[in-house]
Amino acid sequence: MMLHLLNRSPRSTATYQDVSEAFGSDDHLLLIEDACYAAQPSAGAALEPFGGRVSVLQEDLVARGLAKRVDPSVEVVDMNGFLALTETHERCVSWF
Amino acid sequence: MMLHLLNRSPRSTATYQDVSEAFGSDDHLLLIEDACYAAQPSAGAALEPFGGRVSVLQEDLVARGLAKRVDPSVEVVDMNGFLALTETHERCVSWF
Amino acid sequence: MLNYALLLHAAPYSHQAALSALRFADTVVANGHRMKTIFFYHDGVHNASALMAPPQDEVHLADGWKRLHQEHGTELLVCVAAGLRRGLLDVSEASRHGVMSHSLEAPFELTGVGQLVDAMLTSDRMITFAP
Amino acid sequence: MLNYALLLHAAPYSHQAALSALRFADTVVANGHRMKTIFFYHDGVHNASALMAPPQDEVHLADGWKRLHQEHGTELLVCVAAGLRRGLLDVSEASRHGVMSHSLEAPFELTGVGQLVDAMLTSDRMITFAP
Amino acid sequence: MIDVSDSRPVPQDLLVVLRHPPHGTHWLREGLDVALVAAAFGQRVGLLFQGDGIYALLKGQQAGPLGQKGTHPQLAMLEMYDIDTLWVSARGLNERGLSADDLMLPVVPLEASAMVELLQRHPHTLIF
Amino acid sequence: MIDVSDSRPVPQDLLVVLRHPPHGTHWLREGLDVALVAAAFGQRVGLLFQGDGIYALLKGQQAGPLGQKGTHPQLAMLEMYDIDTLWVSARGLNERGLSADDLMLPVVPLEASAMVELLQRHPHTLIF
Numbered sequence A, B: 001m002m003l004h005l006l007n008r009s010p011r012s013t014a015t016y017q018d019v020s021e022a023f024g025s026d027d028h029l030l031l032i033e034d035a036c037y038a039a040q041p042s043a044g045a046a047l048e049p050f051g052g053r054v055s056v057l058q059e060d061l062v063a064r065g066l067a068k069r070v071d072p073s074v075e076v077v078d079m080n081g082f083l084a085l086t087e088t089h090e091r092c093v094s095w096f
Numbered sequence C, D: 001m002l003n004y005a006l007l008l009h010a011a012p013y014s015h016q017a018a019l020s021a022l023r024f025a026d027t028v029v030a031n032g033h034r035m036k037t038i039f040f041y042h043d044g045v046h047n048a049s050a051l052m053a054p055p056q057d058e059v060h061l062a063d064g065w066k067r068l069h070q071e072h073g074t075e076l077l078v079c080v081a082a083g084l085r086r087g088l089l090d091v092s093e094a095s096r097h098g099v100m101s102h103s104l105e106a107p108f109e110l111t112g113v114g115q116l117v118d119a120m121l122t123s124d125r126m127i128t129f130a131p
Numbered sequence E, F: 001m002i003d004v005s006d007s008r009p010v011p012q013d014l015l016v017v018l019r020h021p022p023h024g025t026h027w028l029r030e031g032l033d034v035a036l037v038a039a040a041f042g043q044r045v046g047l048l049f050q051g052d053g054i055y056a057l058l059k060g061q062q063a064g065p066l067g068q069k070g071t072h073p074q075l076a077m078l079e080m081y082d083i084d085t086l087w088v089s090a091r092g093l094n095e096r097g098l099s100a101d102d103l104m105l106p107v108v109p110l111e112a113s114a115m116v117e118l119l120q121r122h123p124h125t126l127i128f
Helices: A011-022 A033-039 A041-050 A060-062 A079-088 B012-023 B033-039 B041-050 B059-064 B079-088 C016-030 C041-047 C060-072 C080-086 C091-095 C113-122 D018-028 D042-048 D059-072 D078-085 D093-094 D114-120 E025-041 E051-057 E071-074 E090-093 E113-119 F027-038 F049-055 F072-076 F090-095 F112-121
Strands: A001-008 A028-031 A055-056 A075-077 A092-093 B001-008 B028-032 B052-055 B075-077 B093-095 C003-008 C034-040 C075-079 C109-113 C126-129 D003-008 D033-038 D075-078 D106-112 D125-129 E013-018 E044-049 E086-089 E108-110 E126-128 F015-017 F044-049 F086-089 F108-110 F124-127
Touching: A011 A092, A011 B012, A011 D125, A011 F049, A011 F072, A011 F112, A028 A033, A028 A079, A028 B059, A033 A055, A033 A060, A033 E044, A033 E051, A055 A060, A055 A079, A055 D093, A060 A075, A075 A079, A075 C034, A079 C016, A092 C126, A092 D106, A092 E126, A092 F108, A092 F124, B001 B012, B001 B075, B012 B041, B012 B093, B012 E113, B012 F015, B012 F108, B033 B041, B033 B052, B033 B059, B033 C080, B033 F049, B041 D003, B052 B079, B052 C034, B075 B079, B079 D018, B093 E126, C003 C016, C003 C113, C003 D075, C016 C034, C016 C126, C034 C041, C034 C060, C034 C113, C041 C060, C041 C075, C041 C080, C060 C075, C075 C080, C075 C091, C080 C091, C113 F027, C113 F124, C126 F124, D003 D042, D003 D114, D003 E044, D018 D033, D018 D125, D033 D042, D033 D059, D033 D114, D033 E086, D042 D059, D042 D075, D042 D078, D059 D075, D075 D078, D078 D093, D078 D106, D093 D106, D106 F049, D114 E025, D114 E126, D125 E126, E013 E025, E013 E051, E013 E113, E013 F086, E025 E044, E025 E071, E044 E113, E051 E071, E051 E090, E086 E090, E086 E113, E108 E113, E113 F086, F015 F027, F015 F112, F027 F044, F044 F049, F049 F072, F049 F086, F049 F090, F086 F090, F086 F112, F108 F112
Parallel strands: A001 A028, A001 A092, A028 A055, A055 A075, B001 B028, B001 B093, B028 B052, B052 B075, C003 C034, C003 C126, C034 C075, C075 C109, D003 D033, D003 D125, D033 D075, D075 D106, E013 E044, E013 E126, E044 E086, E086 E108, F015 F044, F015 F124, F044 F086, F086 F108
Antiparallel strands: none
């Protein structure tokens, strides 16, 4: 069970592809910083490989004006939720 | 007549797309640094929008072991050739 | 209670990553965990500069890291090889390399990459923040 | 003979861009053109650090820029707003901001973004190198 | 923040192309700084928002979680500096599922051929 | 360059994932530095080359034009540090039109499912 942290816009397609190659069936993906743009319904395909096991950081959504533009399949977590994800997942890897 | 300078690997697809939107019929594209990987025949589609008006920097090819892997449609220029391209093109824009 | 280590690769004031790391560290301690080590590598070493003078209405990142050390005992480890190249050095390294002055002071410490490996092995969690 | 200006956004020792810019500048002067101005912006300001101490077998970037100034009169302009945030300041800015020492000396000069605009308008060619 | 030289050169046309989204990096802020300074310096400045740079215009942006300033206050200053035409890539807008209603300022969407023409008629271009 | 502590902890398994190509950035060099130091420190280190990181292994690389060192000398040291299994993404290799003959060291290509398994069985992973 691994937490994958991703901070790139979904237009960084190579990064999303590399994450998907390493994403296990128990893993979870957290979108932070410019990866928030991937949580919009219009970004669609970028998150397909992650089977709904995706969260996005509320504080970074709000700063970008995206709070009301989150696809319902993506869970919104705040900083405490981010920390909680690192508590429940023994390992956390960051993709950049 | 504009010279476009590009330093990203062809996996940075968004950058290649943005260059192609701004690429005029008299313009020229020079691949430097990690953009050298786009000059390989296997990178194919990345250079399609540029209609053969593409050069790649020899010194950066050699450092990466790519000197013998250049698609014949791409012209190889050395640093003096890079300078010459900036002489003949009044404007040079860099994409990153 | 878990021991956290952070690995920071990003320069201050160019990417959000340094702010993200500071914000995460604050959350770690606010929730009763231990913010044990922050390792500054790659362009992240610039976070340790004693010379930064950001505008008053912006976060002072070096002060933010120092506060973590003072209030929570967080180790602030700066990769010496990455730092020297980039002009981040303490008094003794400045004198050894004949550089006119230093830019790094306690509680930041210059250390080797071995300390990063050690931090990874001896922490419960290692989180990377990169540009 | 053309007047060239370069805009450098990239930190030294993290990306090839600073080396690419120095190599291009050398080619400009070797071909009889004038390498008029180099403007250091964004993380590019770190190129101006008087404190960098790279290994002996690596290029010393700050010395490379200084050589261009000494041999060819190239202006080395560092954005003051970008520099202050990142710990790049001269004696007078260090004293004004109460910072313990300075990290930037002549021939590097702290200037405003207006000088970048001026360099663009008064040069024949402006070439950007970014990370 | 905006420094103006005494000797103003003859006004020229500068196009600043903005390709990076707000908050994640400083590219957008620094590109806008150059645009505002150039305008204060007496130049005629145009802005083209391309790719993820279009997100700079999204309504409802705020300061970051540690109080770091966004770029939307800079955008609010554009009109004061006579930077009044904002071009955006029509393709970039469509790909992001955005329409003019989602943006905080009026924009002119451009097809690729019009973008090429825009770059060609500006004697100076800087990309951020 | 390689510093070794006196007190060696119990060996653990560390996987270093390399995703960036040589020369253009320092990511690859710094990832390899960590791998070599960890091995010198007594850890069992594995390397996975993914995406453009696969280009690290391409034959015929040289120093850069201003004499900057490449990463191929670091790769030559791997065996000395008992880092002897190099995994690569099979998909990444195919997408780049490369085969094992193009690479300077023997590699083990992995399908995506095997890559997931590789990450899962290493208790420590660092991505560069």
